[in-house]
Amino acid sequence: MFYREAGDFKTSYRADSQTFPIRLDRMGFWAAMLIAYAVVPFVIDDYWANAVFVPFLIYAIAAIGLNILVGFAGQVSLGTGGFMAVGAYAVYKLMTAFPEVPFFFHVILAGGVTACVGVLFGLPSLRIKGFYLAVATLAAQFFLVWLFNKVPWFYNYSASGQITAPDRTMLGIYITGAQTSAVAKYLFCLVILTLVALVARNLTRGTVGRKWMAIRDMDIAAEIIGVNPLTAKVTAFAVSSFFIGIAGALLFSVYLGAAEVGEAFGINKSFLVLFMVIIGGLGSIFGSFAGAAFLVLLPVFLKNVLVGAFGWPTDVAAHLELMIVGALIILFLIVEPHGLAQLWRIAKEKLRLWPFPH
Amino acid sequence: MTDQLLYAAEAALNGLMAGVMYALVALGFVLIYKSSGVFNYAQGVLALFAALTLVGIQKGQVPFAHLINAMTGGHLETFPWQVPALLAILLTAGVMVGMALIIEKLVLKHLVNQAPIILFMATIGLAYFLEGFGDVMWGADIKTLDVGLPQGINETIESVTDSLLGYGFFIDNLDIVASIVAVLLVAALTLFSQYSKQGRALRAVADDHQAALSVGISLRFIWVLVWSIAGFVALVAGIMWGSKSGVQFSLSLIALKALPVLMLGGFTSIPGAIVGGLIIGMGEKLFEFWIGPLIGGATENWFAYVLALLFLVFRPQGLFGERIIERV
Numbered sequence: 024m025f026y027r028e029a030g031d032f033k034t035s036y037r038a039d040s041q042t043f044p045i046r047l048d049r050m051g052f053w054a055a056m057l058i059a060y061a062v063v064p065f066v067i068d069d070y071w072a073n074a075v076f077v078p079f080l081i082y083a084i085a086a087i088g089l090n091i092l093v094g095f096a097g098q099v100s101l102g103t104g105g106f107m108a109v110g111a112y113a114v115y116k117l118m119t120a121f122p123e124v125p126f127f128f129h130v131i132l133a134g135g136v137t138a139c140v141g142v143l144f145g146l147p148s149l150r151i152k153g154f155y156l157a158v159a160t161l162a163a164q165f166f167l168v169w170l171f172n173k174v175p176w177f178y179n180y181s182a183s184g185q186i187t188a189p190d191r192t193m194l195g196i197y198i199t200g201a202q203t204s205a206v207a208k209y210l211f212c213l214v215i216l217t218l219v220a221l222v223a224r225n226l227t228r229g230t231v232g233r234k235w236m237a238i239r240d241m242d243i244a245a246e247i248i249g250v251n252p253l254t255a256k257v258t259a260f261a262v263s264s265f266f267i268g269i270a271g272a273l274l275f276s277v278y279l280g281a282a283e284v285g286e287a288f289g290i291n292k293s294f295l296v297l298f299m300v301i302i303g304g305l306g307s308i309f310g311s312f313a314g315a316a317f318l319v320l321l322p323v324f325l326k327n328v329l330v331g332a333f334g335w336p337t338d339v340a341a342h343l344e345l346m347i348v349g350a351l352i353i354l355f356l357i358v359e360p361h362g363l364a365q366l367w368r369i370a371k372e373k374l375r376l377w378p379f380p381h
Numbered sequence: 382m383t384d385q386l387l388y389a390a391e392a393a394l395n396g397l398m399a400g401v402m403y404a405l406v407a408l409g410f411v412l413i414y415k416s417s418g419v420f421n422y423a424q425g426v427l428a429l430f431a432a433l434t435l436v437g438i439q440k441g442q443v444p445f446a447h448l449i450n451a452m453t454g455g456h457l458e459t460f461p462w463q464v465p466a467l468l469a470i471l472l473t474a475g476v477m478v479g480m481a482l483i484i485e486k487l488v489l490k491h492l493v494n495q496a497p498i499i500l501f502m503a504t505i506g507l508a509y510f511l512e513g514f515g516d517v518m519w520g521a522d523i524k525t526l527d528v529g530l531p532q533g534i535n536e537t538i539e540s541v542t543d544s545l546l547g548y549g550f551f552i553d554n555l556d557i558v559a560s561i562v563a564v565l566l567v568a569a570l571t572l573f574s575q576y577s578k579q580g581r582a583l584r585a586v587a588d589d590h591q592a593a594l595s596v597g598i599s600l601r602f603i604w605v606l607v608w609s610i611a612g613f614v615a616l617v618a619g620i621m622w623g624s625k626s627g628v629q630f631s632l633s634l635i636a637l638k639a640l641p642v643l644m645l646g647g648f649t650s651i652p653g654a655i656v657g658g659l660i661i662g663m664g665e666k667l668f669e670f671w672i673g674p675l676i677g678g679a680t681e682n683w684f685a686y687v688l689a690l691l692f693l694v695f696r697p698q699g700l701f702g703e704r705i706i707e708r709v
Contacts, residue, residue, distance in 0.1 A: 099498055151693045154420050154497065154648065158640045159693060162686035169683050173676070290637065294505055301502050339447055342516040349510025353503050357491040360499045 088266025097239025107271025137268020145260025304364025400662020425636020647699030
């Protein structure tokens with residue numbers, strides 16, 4: 024009834040190839056944007072910002088980044104935590120070295136630094152494929168974490184070995200440090216996420232994205248039809264690491280405020296982001312959002328139910344949470360291996376036909 | 382010989398022993414990967430779970446005591462008995478077989494024909510689940526595991542090397558036992574897969590799933606079998622690592638130590654797992670010994686990975702892995 028192409032006429036190529044071809048989708052998108060930009064900032068408080076919204080926004084950026092590498096270019100990476108650490112330490116060094124530069128540029132530059140590191144660790148992907156590559160990216164994970172732990176220059180020789188985000192403002196408003204308001208954190212991350220999603224969406228539906236997908240589907244065949252595997256794989260690693268670096272920078276500076284590399288950017292972070300991508304849906308920008316939302320909300324929900332409602336001790340609740348998360352992941356993979364994005368696609372197909380069965 | 386060389390030789394020997402321990406974990410990976418194409422990340426957690434179960438049975442702990450206490454407010458701790466080590470090991474092996482059955486029935490059966498990455502993610506999910514499950518079942522505190530294996534410095538080796546070279550080598554008895562067990566295990570596995578009916582079926586499945594199915598081999602039975610064997614290997618690894626450094630969460634991280642071993646040796650080769658383990662074990666100890674002090678130490682976490690990565694650039698299928706043939 025509502026969800027139809029019928030009557031939604033396209034009179035230009037531009038309109039025909041837009042991201043949301045159906046009017047209801049476009050309305051839904053603008054409604055979501057309106058709520059995100061004009062409603063949430065007025066109702067958000069510290070708890071919601073710190074427990075749900077800010078981590079969701081940051082992990083969505085990381086998930087989009089990893090999805091480009093794994094979902095679009097087909098190169099499985101387990102080094103996400105290490106690359107996020109690069110972003111975090113890059114932004115820390117930039118913030119402390121150039122305090123007068125607006126914080127936004129620090130974040131972007133940190134992404135750039137991470138992209139360079141990502142390219143370096145992505146080069147072996149030309150020789151190594153499949154699981155061998157996945158395990159090889161663990162080399163990045165462990166080496167980078169060790170590096171940031173052992174070389175005092177990276178944490179400015181601080182006694183604790185931790186990095187702490189200094190107070191930085193943008194347009195006179197605190198973005199990092201203890202005086203930052205929940206709204207500022209939220210809006211800053213939201214703006215960056217919007218930009219990232221926009222860039223990612225447009226990259227993946229253009230030439231670059233098609234090259235990535237050709238490489239993913241079969242790299243030798245792609246090479247034969249004229250896709251240069253070197254540029255395709257290296258750009259995938261670069262773009263992906265750029266986004267992941269931004270996510271790491273934000274995670275450290277805006278969300279955590281202080282970080283110890285082994286704890287904040289360990290192997291578990293790599294798996295967490297990979298889970299977001301898989302549960303959300305490989306090769307789907309929407310899926311990255313859905314996966315990030317799901318895995319950020321799930322622990323909050325479980326904690327509230329197990330500790331809050333049942334009153335169980337926190338350690339039992341933590342173990343049960345592990346079990347439930349593990350079981351849910353398996354369940355998800357069994358029921359819908361293509362992720363939440365696929366469920367959404369199926370729902371839309373059904374809606375188009377509704378109320379007729381065929 | 383100079384002292385430096387002697388120390389290096391000792392480090393290398395200890396590295397070889399550590400490599401055997403890595404190889405024990407890597408073996409479980411190879412077995413499952415070969416026969417079902419599943420890259421089983423949960424192998425390390427399986428070892429942890431096996432060790433936890435073994436300690437729990439041995440000490441007569443009440444399973445889920447913590448959870449039951451939380452729900453009913455009771456004070457259950459242990460049963461009034463202790464189980465002898467051998468019986469406890471047998472019971473734990475039984476538990477691991479039961480677990481293989483459950484994993485096949487609940488997880489693998491439903492994931493036939495999925496992409497390898499999906500299966501891999503499923504095993505990570507399994508690892509999370511088992512980690513939580515083991516903690517809920519037996520408690521998360523650090524436990525000591527003692528099944529009567531000899532521990533401590535081997536005095537014979539020390540005195541012999543002392544009299545010959547003027548410097549006594551420090552070799553742990555437990556490492557020697559682990560090496561012997563590993564050799565026996567590999568021999569047993571090789572004999573099993575070469576000469577028994579089930580072993581041949583296993584190799585057939587490893588070669589080609591569909592061809593194996595068409596000659597009447599039950600894939601599901603083979604999967605249960607291979608996960609049981611992997612569970613048993615995990616139990617052996619769990620006993621060795623548990624006796625060495627206590628049973629605790631970090632035990633599951635040995636899976637991460639086994640991965641570069643696999644890369645180096647090839648995902649599909651049992652001898653590769655052993656040789657890879659030896660190379661990695663010795664390499665990282667020597668690197669830590671010579672280069673480590675120059676760059677801040679604690680290089681063991683990443684050296685194995687970087688070594689394997691560099692090696693793979695030249696030989697993408699590992700030392701003994703099957704040649705990767707790509708067709709369009």
